[in-house]
Amino acid sequence: MPELPEVETVRRTLNELVLDKQIDHVTVNLRRIIQLPEEPDEFCLLLAGQTIHSVERRGKFLRFVLDDYTLVSHLRMEGRYGLYDRNDPLEPHTHVVFHFTDGSELRYKDVRQFGTMHLFPKGRELEEKPLNKLGLEPLEDTFTLDAFKGRLAGRSTKIKPLLLNQEYIVGIGNIYVDESLYMAGIHPEREADSLSRRELAALYEAIVRTLKEAVAAGGSSIKSYVNGQGEIGLFQHQFKVYGRQGEPCQTCARPIVKSVVAGRGTHFCPKCQPLKQKRVKKAAVR
Template sequence: MPELPEVETIRQTLKQLVSKKTIASVDIFWPKIIQEPDDTAVFQQLIKGQTIHDIRRKGKFLLFDLDGYVLVSHLRMEGKYGVFPGDEETALHTHVVFHLTDGSDLRYQDVRKFGTMHLQKKGDELNKKPLVLLANDPLEPQFSFSLFKEKIQRSERNIKNILLDQSVIAGLGNIYVDETLFLAGIHPLIKGSQLSEQQIVHILEASVLTLKDAIKQGGTTIRSYVNSQGQIGMFQQQLNVYGQTDKPCSHCEDTIMKIKISGRGTHYCPSCQPLA
């Protein structure tokens, strides 16, 4: 699943390709992707003639700022956007095509068809689902450490699951939670209620460092992720624990372990991240 660095990289590259372009019409080949409005014909009517003025990001969501609306898009597991000449053959797994007035197409592809789109009136997007319950991400200026600390310390869940909870901290998924906890020296099974304020400070600092480094590298390509210009990310070359099972730790040379936490593969170094 694209996480914050991948979505941010997509945002940056996509903005270069479609900013100030106007939507002439939309073809929808998999209606379930359109979550709001629930009538795809209404979606097509409302978005016709709208100009893409900006593309923002909120956690793992892309926000297309139009004239009077905001298109809130989540890529889920395999979603991706690309810009193509309008006369180029449509590739397999293309489910939504925005025809632009300059003759190009903004195409949404999704092998697993899990992605979602919500078209909402401008100004309403942060007060409605899916964004209303979303926490700030650690790169946002308005991120509140005190609220973050409170949510962690009052929880009896393990810290891995807490950090995956988008209502606690937005943008982190399996890859960057594992990398964050490694840099912070925190075992993934430690309960939130057991963590000190200083340990939570280390977690926040590690998340910021990890996310910024990953953005600089264009994200992490493990399977199919590419940005809007078809380029892969390079942060996978700097991963300390994720996907490094049975390899020596880059810090202490102990063996990287992999366990399952709530069904998710979780990677850590037993020496750098002791449970006790």
């Protein structure tokens, strides 16, 4: 958390707040947030005088596109951005401040301190870690049913951890995998290569629909997530299985179950998402 819908919502609000603002200088209060360059002083020096032309997204990463550089920011668990006046009191856990020439400030706060920032020459960010090995974007035109099938083809891995693997499909975290699998009627422990063509098509549609609905609702606020304008998301009110263990399934009324799959808390309906055995091809009898 945050996952693709939350990061996309933050991206959209930041484009409303900081577009065309010029950075006067930068203050770094926690050096480990800055991963590249190694020295925060160099990070600050390179950003001085740069203008923000757009804020884009790749998976769960934000990309601040500047004159000469691209700033790649990962919010991790509780990172958040907010626009302030320079005279506003500095709140606790504010680790990086971008001071703009117009007197406003973009402040990055992170209670857990897990967030990261990488600064690359513009265009290089897609060729280097952490973006160079990311998979398909599920809300872009390149995410077709054929492309989705191609990524899953021949994989005997359980479907849930495969969908969580960012090298295959980006941005889908624990919440949206559970919700998508429920919508498609697929048990989270099914092996990917056991899914029929019809099930693959249903899962593809469920992923796209779930993510689009979540983005439209501003994401999900489970703990501390807010967008760049301090507003919470509302998609948590539409959850069908996530966080609803013990509650009746909205389709069959059977209690939602919570288990652990690949080390992650997993929610599903045992009736609507049955665990089917993989078919084993029998050898031809001569």
